[in-house]
Amino acid sequence: MFFPSLFFIDYVFYIVYNYNRNKNKIMWDDTMDKILSCNNLTKTYGKDGSFYALKNVSMHINKSELLVIVGTSGSGKSTLLNLLSGIDKCSSGAIYFNNKDITKFNEKKMNDYLKNNIGFVYQSYNLINELTVYENILLTCSNKKEIDTLLKKMNLLDKKNAYPKNLSGGEQQRVAIARALSKNFDVLFCDEPTGALDSKNSEHVLSILEQLVRKEGKTIIIVTHNNDICKIADRIYTMKNGQIIDEKVNKTPVAVKEIRW
Numbered sequence: 001m002f003f004p005s006l007f008f009i010d011y012v013f014y015i016v017y018n019y020n021r022n023k024n025k026i027m028w029d030d031t032m033d034k035i036l037s038c039n040n041l042t043k044t045y046g047k048d049g050s051f052y053a054l055k056n057v058s059m060h061i062n063k064s065e066l067l068v069i070v071g072t073s074g075s076g077k078s079t080l081l082n083l084l085s086g087i088d089k090c091s092s093g094a095i096y097f098n099n100k101d102i103t104k105f106n107e108k109k110m111n112d113y114l115k116n117n118i119g120f121v122y123q124s125y126n127l128i129n130e131l132t133v134y135e136n137i138l139l140t141c142s143n144k145k146e147i148d149t150l151l152k153k154m155n156l157l158d159k160k161n162a163y164p165k166n167l168s169g170g171e172q173q174r175v176a177i178a179r180a181l182s183k184n185f186d187v188l189f190c191d192e193p194t195g196a197l198d199s200k201n202s203e204h205v206l207s208i209l210e211q212l213v214r215k216e217g218k219t220i221i222i223v224t225h226n227n228d229i230c231k232i233a234d235r236i237y238t239m240k241n242g243q244i245i246d247e248k249v250n251k252t253p254v255a256v257k258e259i260r261w
């Protein structure tokens, strides 16, 4: 027998249930994909804040993505990386890491974010001159065996007890990379990580970064002036005058070993 009123209640229940289910599903998928994003991010300098290093930048980084940022010198690439990683503070805008606005973090939460979620290879290396290569890495990793493994991987084992001032630019850059890789992270920011490296070392470092994304599911952002590095990326943003002026999706990224560096 057919009961119209019961049928109606079932029908309403079905609609509401599916609406909520799908609503939550979309929200969940959406936030899972984007590990990091920003809205209208602005950074000004100068007494009156009249110089815009970044102007209303909105962008995102997908989980397990290799994202490359290119652009002319002074276009705001390092500024953007410094803000997304929490190293510097924005003038206005919001930055979401796993759906949480990091610009609202207190000191403790920000320290946790820097310690547990972020890795950074600085454009200017940021090594501590008074510490040896080994001691520089010891700052972020207490596992001595792991430090040796990383130094070996970076072909720096013989420089373990050297001070930064006695290293070449390329060697210092490789120490900076080893230090960044020595800590656990979800997102690794690399500000021109191969700027001082020869082609052989560039290829080696890029292969390591590529493996971290493709095999370990890490998320990596590389700022570069090298157009060849764009070929290995999943997506490329181009910056100019503090803004993102172009976005390209690379559906068929080339493997590092396929490129002639």
Ligand SMILES: Nc1ncnc2c1ncn2[C@@H]1O[C@H](COP(=O)(O)OP(=O)(O)OP(=O)(O)O)[C@@H](O)[C@H]1O
Pocket (backbone or CB within 6 Å): 045, 046, 052, 053, 071, 072, 073, 074, 075, 076, 077, 078, 079, 080, 123
């Ligand atoms: N502390 C600061 N005070 C004033 N201006 C700054 C400061 N830091 C950066 N800028 C300016 O902000 C702009 C963006 O700088 P940023 O370092 O982000 O450029 P970039 O794209 O990384 O350049 P490059 O490719 O040369 O590294 C530049 O014009 C720079 O001079």
Ligand SMILES: [Mg+2]
Pocket (backbone or CB within 6 Å): 077, 078, 079, 123, 191
């Ligand atoms: Mg820079």
